[in-house]
Amino acid sequence: MYQEFKNLDLPKIDEEMLRFWEENDIFHKSVNQRDPENHWVFYEGPPSANGMPGIHHVMARTIKDLFCRYRSMKGQYVKRKGGWDTHGLPIELSVEKELGITKEDIGKTISIADYNKKCREVVMRFKDKWDDITRKMGYWVDLDDPYITYKNDYIESVWWLLKQLYDKGLLYKGFTIQPYSPAAGTGLSSHELNMPGAYQDIKDTSAIAQFKVKGSEDEYFLAWTTTPLTLPSNTALAVGKNIT
Structure with a gap:
């Protein structure tokens, strides 16, 4: 019932x-x-x-x-x-903000053990x-x-x-291009890149790179990019009359 x-x-x-x-x-x-x-x-x-x-x-x-x-x-x-x-960078940043320290202070003004203990408390x-x-x-x-x-x-x-x-x-x-935070001293995940304050509007310089045509003497493809940091890992160009 x-x-x-x-x-x-x-x-x-x-x-x-x-x-x-x-x-x-x-x-x-x-x-x-x-x-x-x-x-x-x-x-x-x-x-x-x-x-x-x-x-x-x-x-x-x-x-x-x-x-x-x-x-x-x-x-x-x-x-x-x-x-x-x-785990994760947000915990570390929260602790550092609360204690008024940076990564450079760890092991100096605060011991690694005390820093880890505080992280465990906050998390x-x-x-x-x-x-x-x-x-x-x-x-x-x-x-x-x-x-x-x-x-x-x-x-x-x-x-x-x-x-x-x-x-x-x-x-x-293998090798990949990863976003890196000099202040945090570590690579960043996609989730961490979406944290509040992670982005700000800036004016930046773009780059135009030359790629020599294979088998030619003096012919090059020109490629424009705003992320020259990715150029070392480039392996190919996409070329076509309708590609701009």
Whole structure:
């Protein structure tokens, strides 16, 4: 029989349902009552707890939860592993801004150990907010034993996986052009390039490069570019009468 609600109070119903799940340990029962041999593996793509959760996190987690619940309803053992992403330049920049230091100060005015300790504190600053929204949205995931990317066991597991790929000949050495931040002393990912303040409007000089025509004495193609930093890796020119 289904419970009848004469006066619809959605927040109250929501809280009652969450309390029922917690008091009866429904999440763990939904996992442990299944056959571990018939498993379906789920590791959450980990969020970073250095910022507040937003509606886009709720949307993404709802989709993840649908897959896990569907597999559980199919009778599969779905042990949902939560995690925390603790790597990345935003953490470092946040700490340096808070402490009023730059990369040059690390190891001088502040020890590397103290700097790393502060980064670990900042990266988990809003964990309580994340735990709260995880519960309120009814997202079932194991946060009692999460994987945390700054932990040595996680880092060493990544090294181990890379070693397996290397031993199988699946890694190769190559060269690419990467954006680089002299201030941060590191290359930048596409996500980091989209951070607020990463771009500013400037006037820059363009370059026109000569490419000698193969087999000719004194004939060249002219190529115009605003990114001469990419020229060393050029291997071909696209040429055509309708290409401008």
